[in-house]
Amino acid sequence: MTDILRWGVVATGGIAGAVTSDLLLVPGIEVHAVSSRALAKAEQFAGRFGIPRAYGDYHELLADPDIDVVYVATPHSQHHEVASAALRAGKNVLCEKAFTLTVAQAEELVGLAESRGLFLMEAMWTRFIPLVRKLRALLADEAIGEIRLVRADFGVRAPYEPAHRLWNPALGGGALLDLGVYPVSFAHMVLGVPSELHVHGSRAATGVDAEAALLLGYPDGAQALLSTSLLAETRITAEVVGTTGRIEVASPFYAPTAMTLHRNGAEPETFRHELWGNGYTYQAREVVEQIAAGEVESPEMAWADSVNVMRTLCAALGRMGVAHPASQTSSGP
Incomplete structure (x- = not known):
């Protein structure tokens, strides 16, 4: 190489x-x-x-x-x-x-x-966006105290076309795998692997999930309130609430250019950072740097993280009665 x-x-x-x-x-x-x-x-x-x-x-x-x-x-x-x-x-x-x-x-x-x-x-790619890295640094420094709540949403209104990948179960369609993965991964990034999962939502005529709301519970009582939808537009924002303040991540939270820190009793502090290109540059640079260092995984998007996020997504889909074919026999793209 x-x-x-x-x-x-x-x-x-x-x-x-x-x-x-x-x-x-x-x-x-x-x-x-x-x-x-x-x-x-x-x-x-x-x-x-x-x-x-x-x-x-x-x-x-x-x-x-x-x-x-x-x-x-x-x-x-x-x-x-x-x-x-x-x-x-x-x-x-x-x-x-x-x-x-x-x-x-x-x-x-x-x-x-x-x-x-x-x-x-x-x-x-969200994990590598500069303001998301800044968010993690603030949380590590306990800028808002002990984290008690994560809230995140991602919903769009997508035209219903049964054969389209968003609505087609054979193509892995549905709100959770396409959009909901963002709030779920965000919650895992901040709070880790949940100990409880509660789900409510609806399915499209094709059988995929059209919308879903998730409550993730943690052993110490902390929680994540997440929602996703293919039926309605949401604010696409995120918030992390702690015992001494909160951090609001502006829309779109998956690639933010603004984020505001609210400390109890202090004036809000807003951080801004424009994206390099479309914002996918940061994850690409991560790949280059980790391979150059001889690493096989990124500490910011580790293998265990991907598996655990899939575990939450699949559990939510299962409770909604959504089943995607586990494999395809096509010749590929």
Whole structure:
């Protein structure tokens, strides 16, 4: 491996384009190849971003000996299939969230990466946004005392199209895996793994979750109140409340540019930080730095975190009666 990490992008949808444009901004990264089930789409994507190689099958991309890192941007239903194949091919992996469809799949990916000494990370870019790192530093310094409550929401009004990935169970659709993963991961980041879970919501005609509210409980009585929806727009904000103050994270809390600290008896203090590119640059730089250091996981988005978030998501989906196919037989993106 050279000092430049050569990346291969699997899939050509909206998130793939947004992340690829940011990859091109990060020193130490060369976007070397892209794949799609339709070669014409891969070629169009490659032309758009100046990518040297385009493939009509992700297996061809994985067989490319010049690729060091694979970015998996497929629908959720194919994350495990593509990421596991990439790891078996000896590639480091950045995989979109939600990480997989099941806890077992998440654990299998971790086991593959560990056994092969390869870097693997869920693309929860929020963890690396500067103001979110600032939030963690403030909490570590007990700026608001003991944390008692986390509140976060992420809801949009999405047109109901049964075949669309958001509503299609075969593609891992539903509010929780697409949007709810953000508030759930945020709560895990702040409070850790919950000891209790209460869920309320509704399902769409296709069987996926259309909306959900989660109450996460912790042994000391702390709690997280989380909501997600494909039926209605929410504020998309987050708040952490402690015994001596609170921190409000402005919308969109998953990539904030403003955050306000309210200490009891003091004037509010607002922190601001504009994003570099679309904001995916920070997680890309994390991948570069961790691989350069010889690490196989990021301490800020550790393997255990991804597995535990999947455990909460899957438990919530199970209690709502939502079942996604655990695997797909398609040839991939």
